[in-house]
Amino acid sequence: MDDAIRERLTATGRRMLDCFNQGQAELADEIVSLDASVYVDPARFAAEQHHIFRALPLMLAASCELAEAGDYKTLEVAGLPVLLTRSGDGSAHAFLNSCRHRAGPVACDKGNAARFTCPYHGWTYNNQGDLVGIASHHQFGAAEKDDLKLVEFPIYESAGLIWVVLDPESKIDISGFLAGVDKMLDGFDLGAWSLYDQCALSGANWKLAFDAHLDFYHLPVLHKETFGPRISNMAQYFFHGPHQRLGLMSENPVEQNDLRHLTDVPEAEWPIDSLLFGEWIVFPNVSLNCFTAGEKVMVISQIFPGDTAATSTTVQTYLVARPPSQETKPELDEFVAFIKKIVGEEDLPMSMQQQTSMSSGLVKTVHFGRNELGLQRYHQWIEQLVSGKSPVFSADS
Numbered sequence: 001m002d003d004a005i006r007e008r009l010t011a012t013g014r015r016m017l018d019c020f021n022q023g024q025a026e027l028a029d030e031i032v033s034l035d036a037s038v039y040v041d042p043a044r045f046a047a048e049q050h051h052i053f054r055a056l057p058l059m060l061a062a063s064c065e066l067a068e069a070g071d072y073k074t075l076e077v078a079g080l081p082v083l084l085t086r087s088g089d090g091s092a093h094a095f096l097n098s099c100r101h102r103a104g105p106v107a108c109d110k111g112n113a114a115r116f117t118c119p120y121h122g123w124t125y126n127n128q129g130d131l132v133g134i135a136s137h138h139q140f141g142a143a144e145k146d147d148l149k150l151v152e153f154p155i156y157e158s159a160g161l162i163w164v165v166l167d168p169e170s171k172i173d174i175s176g177f178l179a180g181v182d183k184m185l186d187g188f189d190l191g192a193w194s195l196y197d198q199c200a201l202s203g204a205n206w207k208l209a210f211d212a213h214l215d216f217y218h219l220p221v222l223h224k225e226t227f228g229p230r231i232s233n234m235a236q237y238f239f240h241g242p243h244q245r246l247g248l249m250s251e252n253p254v255e256q257n258d259l260r261h262l263t264d265v266p267e268a269e270w271p272i273d274s275l276l277f278g279e280w281i282v283f284p285n286v287s288l289n290c291f292t293a294g295e296k297v298m299v300i301s302q303i304f305p306g307d308t309a310a311t312s313t314t315v316q317t318y319l320v321a322r323p324p325s326q327e328t329k330p331e332l333d334e335f336v337a338f339i340k341k342i343v344g345e346e347d348l349p350m351s352m353q354q355q356t357s358m359s360s361g362l363v364k365t366v367h368f369g370r371n372e373l374g375l376q377r378y379h380q381w382i383e384q385l386v387s388g389k390s391p392v393f394s395a396d397s
């Protein structure tokens with residue numbers, strides 16, 4: 001890690017310690033209200049698909065999901081079928097999972113393959129997207145294979161994570177968009193971790209589902225039976241462009257490090273694990289939380305819009321720094337079940353009840369308090385983007 005990145009992480013840790021010492025996190029200037037239609041309006045939903053999910057870099061996979069040459073996975077994002085591959089030279093690729101003959105899917109699920117044969121008429125592609133075989137080509141006629149490659153999306157792999165822009169023509173600077181967050185996340189060395197578990201959970205509007213990830217206000221209330229009532233409801237927010245980090249203003253029962261142990265330790269000796277404390281929010285729809293539960297485990301939550309404004313899917317991915325042993329596996333499995341319960345049985349059912357109320361049309365506004373600064377900023381970014389303005393992404397915004 002270079003000195004500038006370490007200093008950036010250290011400055012965040014220093015500020016977090018100040019907050020602990022003062023017993024107070026930074027508050028917003030005022031309460032902000034938001035028109036509740038942003039969670040239910042189909043036109044607004046379409047604008048978000050266009051200006052956000054089809055325009056911005058999206059973190060679509062951890063590198064270890066495509067650990068070996070030939071590994072691939074398919075997924076659907078914002079109505080687009082996507083195929084992610086790793087080719088023989090080690091590079092990752094992202095394609096529209098759509099045959100150039102008449103749009104059949106060339107791959108399904110996940111696995112390892114050097115070639116993909118479309119199940120409709122049998123055209124074949126390699127994992128770099130080249131059309132390498134046309135079934136019955138003499139009868140089909142002369143087709144220019146070079147013009148019939150899979151549609152390819154811009155891709156960026158950094159810090160053991162893979163970002164894709166679902167616009168083949170996009171010229172967006174993905175590294176610039178990330179505002180250095182990937183350089184800081186690189187401290188986890190996720191490229192060396194492995195996939196342990198993955199699941200998909202249904203929820204309400206994608207922003208309602210994601211709001212809970214930027215909100216510690218609800219922790220001791222909604223999760224009083226799981227996290228317990230003594231956990232803090234205050235977050236200290238740190239901003240990096242549209243991305244955020246959240247530090248909890250109390251001991252976290254499952255986080256890997258409590259920063260307050262560093263009070264009397266020289267900054268130069270602060271361990272990297274401690275400098276990476278808290279929850280990382282990668283705009284617009286991903287959170288990363290590192291915990292210790294038998295093993296170091298990274299919980300990655302990706303919230304994808306569903307078919308309508310009222311639905312979403314939360315994909316939870318669990319990475320481990322090393323495979324668990326017989327001794328550590330029970331604790332790790334118990335933790336995975338714990339997180340699935342918190343999100344699947346507490347957060348997402350709440351989001352669906354909120355959605356039902358908002359869909360009635362009788363809820364006109366929702367409110368974000370001074371203690372919910374991160375949510376205020378998050379929705380300001382969304383508003384700016386759907387209005388068609390081109391925000392400048394920089395580390396200091």
Ligand code: FES
Pocket residue numbers: 099100101102103104118119120121122123
């Ligand atoms: Fe793929 Fe015809 S649609 S071969």
